[in-house]
Amino acid sequence: MHTLLLINEAANNGSAARKWTSIASHVLARLPAETDVISFRPGFDLDALLSARLTTNEPHTLLSAGGDGSMHYLLNSLMRVRGEAQTNIFLGGIGLGSSNDFHKPIQQTIQGIPIRLDATNTIRADVGRVRYERLDGRVETRYFLINASLGITAQANHLFNEGDWLIRKMKNRFISLTINYTAMKTILLYRDQPVYLGINDDPAEALQLTNLNLLKNPHVSGSFWYNQPILPDDGQFGLNYCHDLTLPETLRLMMDLQHGRFAGQPKRVSAFVRTIHVQADKELPLEMDGEIVLTHQLTIDLLPHAIQLLK
Incomplete structure (x- = not known):
């Protein structure tokens, strides 16, 4: 399974980058060694990135490190690139935002920051x-x-x-x-x-x-x-x-x-x-x-x- 970690450094009014730095080593220790890590700010062409990366039907895990808006951005880009019938795509996240409602009720944290990284425990959710x-x-x-x-x-x-x-x-x-x-x-x-x-x-x-x-x-x-x-x-x-x-x-x-x-x-x-x-x-x-x-x-x-x- 390919894993792509997307870090929105502008999330939470720009404080996400600092939060990510404080937990980066702990997060990466839980992820596959070959995980691709990409940091971005507004203006980044996520559609182009996903179009280039999701060229096969092999399983892909996409992780959004940011706030609820960052996950919203990823979901909508994914729908534009792949359509509404998503197969072999798994979404997870790291809550670097202000509200982090995507992670509630919070089940796992790293240094108080909520995470959803368990690829062995998934749910097929409504959209x-x-x-x-x-x-x-x-x-x-x-x-x-x-x-x-x-x-x-x-x-x-x-x-x-x-x-x-x-x-x-x-x-x-x-x-x-x-x-x-x-x-x-x-x-x-x-x-x-x-x-x-x-x-x-x-x-x-x-x-x-x-x-x-x-x-x-x-x-x-x-x-x-x-x-x-x-x-x-x-x-x-x-x-x-x-x-x-x-x-x-x-x-x-x-x-x-x-x-x-x-x-x-x-x-x-x-x-x-x-x-x-x-x-x-x-x-x-x-x-x-x-x-x-x-x-x-x-x-x-x-x-x-x-x-x-x-x-």
């Missing part, structure tokens, strides 16, 4: 597929492993990625504080968005959307999580959305999600689904595994057991 349209008519497709979101969660991720002056100053040193500050600022400035939401084959309903999370992993945005029994390979999404929340209700939502509580409160809906459709009058941030695109219309469905993941 979320997003087809989204821009206001200029462009239609694009993205894929995700962890979750997708609209509303406050997506807006907070958008703010966290873009950063104001305080976020940029704090992000490298005080990640938990930065996440909480970003969440609070987003809550205070956010206004519910009018959308049409369709679930599975049901007709779309109009609602004032406060937040929507579509889960393949119950962990979202750092310390927030849902106590919903969703698994990587169960062939369904966990849908959790809320609407028409007042400011006190939104603050209660954020506090509840720090303890995994969501269902059972007014204006909150929790279900298991295979497809959702969303339409809005203006472009909204759509978050997928921590990465943001802007869209006014989207469909999300499931590719069951589409990729093999290391544990």
